[in-house]
Amino acid sequence: MTTRSTPVEEKRADGASVRIGTLVPLTRPGWVEAGQHLLAGLELAVGEVNDAGGVGGRPLELVVRDTAADPQKAAAAVDELAQLGVAALAGEYHSVVARAAATRADALGLPYLCSSSVLDTLTPERQTDWVARLSPPQSRGWRIYADFLLAAGHSRIAVATQPSVYWASGTRILRDHLAPHGATVIELDMRSLSPTALCDALVDNRATALLLLVGHPEPAVPIVKSVRGDQRLAEIVIGAPAGQPEFAEWATSLGEDGTGIPFLRYLPERLTPLGARVETALRERLTQAPSFVAYEGYDTVTVLADVLRSQGTDRARIAESWPRVTVEGTRGQIRFSRTPGISVWQWAWPPVQVVDRDPAEPERFRVLHTG
Template sequence: MSGFKRGLALIACAGLVACGAGEPIRIGFIGGLSDRNSDVGQSGERGVQLAVERINRAGGINGRLVELVSRDDAQDPAVAARSAGELAAAGVEAVIGPFTSGMAAAILPVTAKAGILNISPTLTAMDYYGKDDNLVRINRTTRDNATDYARVMFARGQRRVAVAYDTRNLKFTESWLAEFRQAYAAAGGRLAGEVPYHSQPDADFAGVVRAMLKEHPDGLFFISGAIDVARLAKEARAQAPGLPIGASEWAATEQLLDLGGHMVDGLLIVLNFDGDDESPRFVEFREAYYRRFQRDPGYSSISAYDAATVLFEALRRRRGDEPVKAAVLNYGPYQGLQQRIAFDANGDTQRKVFFNEIRDGRFRPLAVDPR
């Protein structure tokens, strides 16, 4: 189903729920729901859907039900800009998304022109940090994550790491690489290769790994989405089976486990949630998510659910014609599924992360402190 038709279907379903409840509050969603690396957007959409269904069962926001208007950015700037325009035309109060830095550059100018706030569950690139604009983020930055990775990898004995990075999401991958390069050098390590490639089905992943191995590194690291990391890990296991591998947080989805199989065993990766959390709030969410979608939640769905929680509470508490961003900043901090969410004046926040190693098809938390 196309992104446009998918959005109409969601509107129709939400409209049936809202019959007789007065004018609904329209909330937009935009993310990659098709093409490569769509697992992040699809997971995020599921998290928002669950949040909308829950708040509507509880009576909505100040007596008004919530209607979700969903659009696909297809990981294509032209499609992303057009989809953002469709959300603006639909009269949404705010948009949850985008989910990748590459698409943010196309989406944010369109929504800014319409006076619409974006709440991104996953953006981390430094280009979107420290700015008073139409964006707030439910995530830390590439600087935070890359610095923690550098410290942990150096502490685990890696001194010369080769990196591959996907140019298709260049704003994120270049930002991540620049921060990692600096932090790794500060820790005492050095990069033994930086290999760019463009993500596509027929990409030469064997060639990428060969290029990474030219300078005889003691570890390989991938700044890529889950589909590519699974294929890069397979090549790494074939060409250098004993070498440690790791991947940036972008790849930390269930798809990595499904596609990677035993080839990703031992891979180091960070999650922005605690998968072993047994608190009542998180267990209830995890079980509800599984019942609704027949799969476990991941970092994107959890962050998107938190983004919806923030937005719904801000809309509930805002006064009169108070701008949505002002309401979001004025009425925090907010209680997320696992962490309290507090924004600074620019709409930036911090988030605790958890280093994991993949073992036996699962993310297994590591007892490491990057500080």
């Protein structure tokens, strides 16, 4: 398990700091770039909190553990961090990993603010008071994506899938939302199809859209290259609701082939004044445009710092405070509430956009739909 010390952790080894356990994917098979953006936002916010005097005069400290997209590793990290005495848990990008972390945090009585994972039931066995979440639930974001497909006139939508609770949940949400409108979802299992065979299946099924519900870079990149190179599929729309095209790695891997692929992004039309300032700082830290995941990281620490200032480090008091949070974040005012079908305290209205990379200018994102 990879351990990373923040500058604060290196300077303050005397136990005087307020510690937040932090889960991020920093090695493969995790999405490393997403983990780097998430951690950049978390660390930026911690630095600003400490520059402003910390929490009750004590510095805030991130105790970072690499999950590598492994649910078992994440659960073990939660156990370790709880024993280290962290006041709360933060982070994670991969939904299945966050679910393992949330389930363990709930069992241990460790408050967890989930930054960037969307499965509706993060704690599948029961509703919990210990976990809150900033990212929108999958059911909301993917329904908005389905509305975008309907508005664009798509009625035969193929999904290239791999085995995963996350992909299966996404497929179900799309099918349930699209079917009443007369649209058909055609599921194509990539365990038994090569990219070339997938192209044949798309032609045979007369699909007008293909959604990538698969991992990156494999098999997403070969699929895109194969579909883009097949003249029979010149008119098909490729989509990636999970957000793979958000990151520079996608553009580097695919070049022009990676443009014009709509995906979900959790940003507003305009950032708050705080968000605009944070954007500049994140861009300098990352040496590239920050993704929405970096803002989620920043907002996570902003919320936790506010809670820690008002409630102290008692874990039960932190968890009890979720419904009383009112914090101005980079993307709007953050409040948590109970949402039907969602097992955790949820920021009910994070912004949702469907965007793509502009074929004429791949570094520019075009907003195609908002919800």
